[in-house]
Amino acid sequence: MALEKQSRAAFWVTVLPPTLWIAVFFLIPLGIVWAYSFGHNEGLTGVAITGTFDNYIRAFDPLYLQIFGKSIAVAGLTTLLCLIIGFPVALAIVFANEKMRPLLLLLVMLPFWTNLLIRTYALIAVLRTEGFANWTLAWFWNQGSTLAALVGLQPFPAYQPLELLYNNFAVVVGLVYVHLPFMVLPLYAALDRLDKSLMEASLDLGAGHLRTLFSIVVPLALPGIVSGVIITFVPALGAYLTPDLLGGTDSQMIANVIERQFKRANDWPFGAALSFLLMYATFAAIALRAYLTRGQPADGHGI
Template identity: 65%
Template structure:
């Protein structure tokens, strides 16, 4: 049982002060200023006046920015969907792997995750660029196929055209999936691992196939875990800065890139602040939806 703080006032005060002060002064104050700025406007070159205007939010609703928001949401949603589809079988396999192998499989998934994000993105650039390894393999296959065609008496395939794999939306989505896949696999695994296996066995015994068992037993039971995996993937993907910046083309800007350019090149801090806070609100809405789903899932479980 926890102690009431009154029983050890000195210790309570000493232990609470540092984290509380740090959290407030070095986290909530910076965010609070940004929030205030989102209602301000530029005055002169460096000053910002807090005028309580909604103009920045109105500007964010212009078709250009609304389009970027919609695009970011779409890219993040597609990334999350791909992560679920790719990650679910992996999580399933790890769950039902022999006990002594499990930590090794988890290590296999987590090791890239601990590697620097920038380095992972850079590694993808090296693989995808026009003279990268994917295009080299493609070139090699192309030449061989072409030679084969000549041998069997057909016209060769013609000039080799490297695939455009970088600096477009495809690269951004591939990069986001690459970076966020471990985020998805972990929560999926931790839910599947706690699943009552006898239910699955019962379903299989009663004649349902694996696919049917998956969709009518595993997915409903693991719903909360899937939702938390979706959230853990969707939020960072929505706010991704580095991946669209390095892998994307001119039309692959996401919200974070617009925020960055407002704060750096465009030097319109109030507008950037409004965009940043719209992103924060979207994040909180996502968390609230997940909490709601979680609660209703719990209620269903009890009833």
């Protein structure tokens, strides 16, 4: 009995603080924001919670729907690019020799340990008009021009720097760069668990590498692919800093609009409603994942 009592005490001691922390700093504020979404501004600072659905109705204005749609498109494109780039990377790490593997995983995770703001500013340095990308292109352009002159051709016209920054292209590049590890790690976990003899069996039965990839590896790694897609898509959909710093006037995403409601527009109830619409979209994505991986054990074995 004493032991049981002791373990019960230990249970509460370990469970209570984090629960309180989550309640006070996450659930309650979230509840307040949720409540705000059913209210309207009163005076300069007050919010009256009246149970109105006006904010949600306003969110379905074509102006905001378009930004929602655009955010989903940008996040979707980001996720697709991450998958296309991340799958071969994960596969390469799984098949790398054992000494190299931890190093390669470290390289994937390294950017995580650098501040997002710093990484984003570094991308600005790469993409801006006089940035490293344009500088490199200009170098090749000028070399080409010199070479052309040498063989007696007309030298090229002066190099026109590409507009790489402050547009949708820059936003997608930034989002792919930031979110790639989110895709690679779950893919790596899923592929690493895969019994290598299944791939060997496929080769042995006459399948080429590509056929083996699509008939055996991809279907068996599906839980990892779905996890990677969700884990990449959700934060990409709510991206704020990347479109803010790298985007142009037409590349704002839904998070930028929400920020504006809370700050410059001082319309907290509408900002709250937009926030919750974003959360519902996230829930839908997670529910979709649960649906797609239903009936499978969590570890991805024995599908």
